[in-house]
């Protein structure tokens with residue numbers, strides 16, 4: 140949490156005031172990014188929005204949208220294939236069908252939390268007689284770093300490192316939500332990090348096709364409030380534009396070298412999402428050039444999981460913005476960060492986790 | 501050749517005596533220790549004493565802003581100080597891995613000596629064991645302090661209307677260790693805040709300000725410590741997000757890793773609950789102390805069910821939960 144307003148204590152209030160005086164048509168804004176969800180929950184913004192304006196949490200939490208299958212695959216690898224699993228800490232706690240990677244680790248399995256693919260690659264170099272599999276999760280924010288590590292591995296001739304890719308393409312998920320009859324979205328608060336790679340122009344096609352104003356936002360409280368003001372201004376004048384409220388980090392065309400890395404190392408495939416199901420062209424699988432580094436091709440041929448959500452968990456509806464976390468019957472009762480039922484409660488940027496941690500009183 | 505710890509150093513023979521006289525005496529020299537007994541006899545002229553023990557297993561043993569030796573002394577000094585007592589004597593047990601360079605041990609021991617002298621405590625007896633390679637070094641320290649008459653400080657003493665002060669920026673220790681452990685570099689280097697707090701406690705008491713509660717928010721961070729106090733005292737604690745001092749480096753590391761600075765461990769700041777009438781004076785006294793420049797009034801004790809709430813930047817009110825589970829890295 141930041142205090143950019145320290146130098147200008149009035150700024151936040153000015154921005155908030157303007158939001159509260161909004162008198163345009165009703166507007167449901169989806170914040171796509173999990174980091175925005177956390178920031179919004181922490182500053183307690185929802186309670187202050189004027190009548191008719193609401194914020195929905197979207198599918199932008201990488202661990203949350205990863206389907207149970209991936210965790211089952213990782214658990215299978217750790218148990219049956221004698222490999223070292225490296226992954227992000229949050230991913231270790233997500234329940235698979237029967238157990239979680241954290242429990243596998245507690246039972247003696249070799250599962251290590253890492254902060255980046257580079258750490259995982261280092262791990263493989265420290266354990267040259269073992270296979271290290273990195274579970275790659277997330278959007279265009281994290282996938283370029285995986286691509287970079289894979290190119291490094293290839294250049295170095297590393298042969299005991301591979302990636303189980305569950306990487307996702309952001310835009311198809313946004314479009315799927317716009318097409319979903321159960322979901323009502325009038326505008327998008329677009330993610331800051333992913334947009335650094337993708338550039339802000341990539342949202343124009345959706346904005347035009349579906350008439351959804353979209354604004355790219357930074358992460359500081361005042362940056363989020365500013366972007367919301369820009370969305371409200373568009374709504375009031377009946378405009379539909381893509382605007383960039385985070386120009387210090389996001390450019391029009393994005394980061395071309397990162398995009399080139401993605402192009403080389405991955406190929407887009409149909410992919411299953413928690414909550415959204417199978418979406419065409421929405422996943423990143425390793426390209427044929429990197430087939431030797433593809434854990435799925437190396438260790439999982441013939442193995443197929445088609446697992447379903449934990450019983451009673453409404454993550455599917457939460458991730459689509461159909462219900463707010465508190466509307467899930469298990470929220471804060473059977474399901475808490477200490478003993479999570481679904482992925483949305485596990486992850487620090489999952490909607491349920493953020494709403495629980497920073498719940499209003 | 502580099503000298504290393506061998507099993508002989510824990511074996512009770514010649515090598516161990518060499519280690520004791522060559523290294524430990526060199527740094528911890530005092531008459532109690534040099535008697536070479538398995539015990540230390542000390543004088544304490546106080547009706548009540550405070551005792552505490554803590555084991556230190558930090559990995560890696562050295563981190564930006566300190567090492568395990570700094571922690572081993574400051575940690576126990578601070579635990580004793582949180583009762584209002586004046587810490588006097590420490591004991592110290594080392595569990596060292598075979599193969600550890602003696603140079604590293606010297607770095608740790610010299611840090612302990614520096615901190616002990618800064619805090620005005622003596623390390624009066626100790627023990628050394630050597631174990632197989634792979635883990636450690638570990639250190640246990642225990643300590644004793646004299647509780648001044650009439651001082652009754654404890655987590656159960658907070659009353660409605662009291663104020664809460666934090667004596668320095670929060671979250672630095674945990675982030676410093678993490679940055680070293682995971683080889684992360686953040687835009688600004690974050691140093692551990694590790695420091696002895698006994699002088700600060702003494703400054704308050706000597707000036708007639710008797711805190712209700714003192715608590716060093718180590719593991720569990722400020723959120724954990726405040727929740728404990730609220731339960732012990734059966735009160736609501738209201739803090740203000742805006743008022744909590746957090747260094748920019750800690751802030752950005754937490755943003756990046758998905759942590760809440762209020763959940764991160766500290767080793768050189770404390771929470772002070774004082775009556776409202778004492779609050780301003782207490783703040784000024786703390787700010788005039790060596791580790792208190794960054795102190796701030798962050799909230800107050802309110803009527804209500806035991807819980808901790810925070811006024812958000814925008815003026816709404818949210819719950820502050822203690823952290824749950826191990827802090828693990830996350831994805832964005």
Ligand code: SF4
Pocket residue numbers: 451452453454455457464467468469470471474475479480481482483484485491
């Ligand atoms: S509260 Fe728990 S069970 Fe309900 S949707 Fe969220 S994560 Fe799933």
